[in-house]
Structure formats: C-alpha cells, structure tokens
Amino acid sequence: MNPTASAFFTRPPSAPLPATRPLRPFFASADLEETRLRVGSVMKPHRLDVAGRAQRLDARMHHASFGDVSLSLLAYGAEVEIQPGPLEDFFLVQMPLAGRAQVDSGGQHSDSGPHEATVLSPSEDTVMRWSADNQQLMVRVSRALVERTLALQLGRALDAPVRFQLGFGWRDNAMWMHLLGYLQEMMAQDIDVSQHRLVSQQVGQLVAATLLAVQPHNHSHAAPARCNTVLPRHVRRVQDHIQAHAHEPLCAEQLAEVAGVSVRSLYAGFKEFLGVSPMQYLKDLRLERARAELLGGSTHVAGVALRWGFGHLGRFSADYRARFGEYPSETVRRH
Structure with missing residues (x-):
C-alpha cells in the first residue's frame, strides 16, 4: 500500500x-x-x-x-x-x-x-x-x-x-x-x-x-472510432488552449490560428474526434466552470454568467438547465 x-x-x-x-x-x-x-x-x-x-x-x-x-x-x-x-x-x-x-x-x-x-x-x-x-x-x-x-x-x-x-x-x-x-x-x-x-x-x-x-462499465469493450485514438496535434492544441483561456474572448478564427489550420479543417477535426464543434466545446466547458463556481458557494448568478462569457442571462439559464437539469438559481438555493 x-x-x-x-x-x-x-x-x-x-x-x-x-x-x-x-x-x-x-x-x-x-x-x-x-x-x-x-x-x-x-x-x-x-x-x-x-x-x-x-x-x-x-x-x-x-x-x-x-x-x-x-x-x-x-x-x-x-x-x-x-x-x-x-x-x-x-x-x-x-x-x-x-x-x-x-x-x-x-x-x-x-x-x-x-x-x-x-x-x-x-x-x-x-x-x-x-x-x-x-x-x-x-x-x-x-x-x-x-x-x-x-x-x-x-x-x-x-x-x-x-x-x-x-x-x-x-x-x-x-x-x-x-x-x-x-x-x-x-x-x-x-x-x-x-x-x-x-x-x-x-x-x-x-x-x-x-x-x-x-472499473468495468457499459463502454468497456467498445471499439474506438479509429485505430489511432490519439488526437491530431491541431485538435489537442486547440483543446488545451480553450481549457487554459476559457474565461477570455475566443472565436473560431483565433482558434484556427492557434491550430495552424483553416477554420474548416479545425471544425472537421473537432467533429471527427470529439463529436462537437470547437465553439460548442468551449460553451460546454464554460457552463461546467460556471456550475463549479455556483456549487462552490458563489450566489451572484449574473456575475458568474458574465465572467464565463454569457452576456444574455435568460439564454445562460436555459442552456444551464438543458445541460444540468436545473436552473442556476436552483443550484444556488441548494447551498
């Protein structure tokens, strides 16, 4: 041990x-x-x-x-x-x-x-x-x-x-x-x-x-989509960039520049290997970070939303509920 x-x-x-x-x-x-x-x-x-x-x-x-x-x-x-x-x-x-x-x-x-x-x-x-x-x-x-x-x-x-x-x-x-x-x-x-x-x-x-x-799970024996499951370098580079800079303004053109490929190639790579577009990946990550703040004790929903790039509070609440099954205000009330 x-x-x-x-x-x-x-x-x-x-x-x-x-x-x-x-x-x-x-x-x-x-x-x-x-x-x-x-x-x-x-x-x-x-x-x-x-x-x-x-x-x-x-x-x-x-x-x-x-x-x-x-x-x-x-x-x-x-x-x-x-x-x-x-x-x-x-x-x-x-x-x-x-x-x-x-x-x-x-x-x-x-x-x-x-x-x-x-x-x-x-x-x-x-x-x-x-x-x-x-x-x-x-x-x-x-x-x-x-x-x-x-x-x-x-x-x-x-x-x-x-x-x-x-x-x-x-x-x-x-x-x-x-x-x-x-x-x-x-x-x-x-x-x-x-x-x-x-x-x-x-x-x-x-x-x-x-x-x-x-621990065994229902996907334990699932075959990978490709023989080589290692992410292409440009996809991994953008994924790392998004995780490090999710709190900053980001757009598809900036991400393509980070990747060193065209916007079209970047979207194709994300769709093929991650199943989502780079901007959807960014949005999902920001929602997770916002939820982590609310679960961590933050009570100012509007401030958390703005900090993670959600300028429209109503849309943020709807997206949050679609992903986590409850509104941000309900997460706050649980604490």
Missing part, C-alpha cells in the same frame, strides 16, 4: 473516523434536517431517514474539492436510509472504512463493506441503507468530465450514458490505491487546488481516466 494513504486505511474497522488532517471539517450535527441539507450541498438533495426512534444521529463530514472532483469522509453515527434517486450530474465512488452499506442502484445490489466499494452512476436510481458504524470515504467526479474523457479515448461521441458496475474491489486495485495516495498528498500540502485551474483540470482528468480504467 502507498504509505501516503495509510492515514485512511491502516486501522481496525471499529475505529472512529481516521486521521483527517488533509480533509477539512465540513460539519458535525445531531440534527437530521441540518445533516440532510449539508450533505446535499456537496452531493445533491436527497431523502434521509434514521431507522428507529431510539437511535440518535451523530453525523460528521470532512471535505476537500479539486474542481470537478471532490473527496469526502462521512459518518452518520446511526443506521440511516438514503434515497438520492439518480445522481444526475456526477459519479460517486463510496469506500466503507468501517461498517456496511446495502446499496441498490440501477437493478444492481451490493452488500458493501470495507473490502467492497460501490460506484454510483448518475443515470441510475439509487437507494442505500448504512449501518450505524458505517464510515465512507467518497470520491465525487463530474459526469461531464467522465463522459468527455471516455469520448476522447474512443475518438467519438458516446451513444449511451456511462454506467459502471456497482461493486468495486477497491483495496485490491493498485492503480486506485495509488490515486488515493496521490490525492491525499495533494491535500496535505495545504494548497487550495481548486484555485489553480490547470492543476485542478489535470487532477480531474487523472481521476476520471483512472476510474474508467479500473
């Missing part, structure tokens, strides 16, 4: 929450409604019920964000039933450090424990029951990032939402364990990675690519 991950994993199942120095305390509460709202603010609104009147909630959560990826430690201190429904815009890897969780999602069932995690897919309806001693380490990664990463690997647009196998033998997977150790190392540096855009993008891409590599 990677020694940097030992604070999370080298402990008896009955021990309390592990050393959480790299993860900042997010909340502690014995109130059911407060707990539901606080957990929902970093996950999604959900139904939460304590099993039995005699039990007393003793919820604790630690949390750190990397932009499109976040890491959390959560314990309820009582047996609870959680009904989030479909997660919609993110995948969630849940790794019990102690206790057990019965998880039903998309027709699959897992009696999850310290040696079996679960991977929840956003399109699947989910119901869970956590034991009173259950403590979960959770990695949340945006749906858009995972699907964009897979589309790049396949060299074409996806023809169906990504759905992972539910059960995940995480402790026996060296790649996943090294990834968790790397994330803990990043947090231990006491640097807010989410404030460093390029770094947080690289961390997100690493998490998405690792999850796709280590």
